[in-house]
Amino acid sequence: MTTTLTIVARIEAIPDQVELVKSELEKLIAPTRKEAGCLQYDLHQDNNDPAVFLFYENWENRTLWQAHMESDHLKAYLKATEGAVAGFTLNEMAQI
Template sequence: MSRLTIVANIKANPDQIDLVKAELLKLIEITRAEAGCINYDLHQDNENPAHFLFYENWESRELWQTHMNAPHLAAYMKATEGAVADFTLNEMTVIG
C-alpha cells in the first residue's frame, strides 16, 4: 500500500462562507476516526475567508475512496449544494 496525500481546495460563494465553514468543520472529527486516515486538516485563507483547504494523508487510495463514499461526505455535499463556487482536488504522492 502506498500513502496518498489529498489537497482539496474549496471556495465558497461570498455570501455562503459561514455555511460552508460550519459544514466543513462537521467533517473533521468523524473523518479523523475513519480507517486509514493519518491526518485531515482544514485551513482557511488569511486573505480570502471564502477559500478553504483540506490537507489530508491516507494509508492508501482504497481507504480514501471509502471515505469519499461515506454518508457524512454525502450529507456535506447536500448541505452545501449551490454554496460552493469552486472545488479542486489533487491526489499527490510524497517524493522527498
Template sequence: MTKLAIVANIHANPDRIDLVKAELEKLLPITRAEQGCLQYDLHRDNDHPAHFMVFENWESRELWQRHMNAPHLAAYLQATDGAVAQFTLNEMTHIG
C-alpha cells in the same frame, strides 16, 4: 501500500462562507476517526476568507475512496449544494 495525500481547495460563494465553514468543520472528527485516515486538517486563507483548503493523508487510495463514499461526505455535499463556487482536488504522492 502507497500512502496518499489529498489537497482539496474549496471556494465558497461570498454569501455562504459561514455555511461552508460549519459544514467542513463537521467533517473533522468523523473523518479523523475513519480507518486509514492519518491526517485531516482544515485551513482558511488569511486574505481570502471564502477559500478553504483541506490537507489529508491516507494509508491508501482505497481507504480514501471509502471515505469519499461515506454518508457524512454525502451529507456535506447535500448541505453545501449551491454554496461552493469552485472546488479542486489533487491526489498527491509523497516523494521526500
C-alpha cells in the same frame, strides 16, 4: 508496498455562503479522523480570502480514501452545501 496518499482539496465558497460552508466543513473533521486509514485530516482557511478553504489529508492508501468519499458524512456535506460552493479542486498526490 502501499504508498501513502496525500489529498489536497481546495474549496471556494460563494461569498455570501462562507459561514455555511465553513460550518459544514468543520462537521467533517471528527468523523473523518475516526475513519480507517485516515492519518491526517486538517482544514485551513485562507488568511486573505476567507471564502477559500483547503483540506490537507494523508491516507494509508487510495482504497481507504475512496471509502471516505462514499461516507454518509461527506454525502451530508455535499447536500448541505449544494449551491454554496463556487469552486472545488482536488489533487491526489504522493510525497517525493
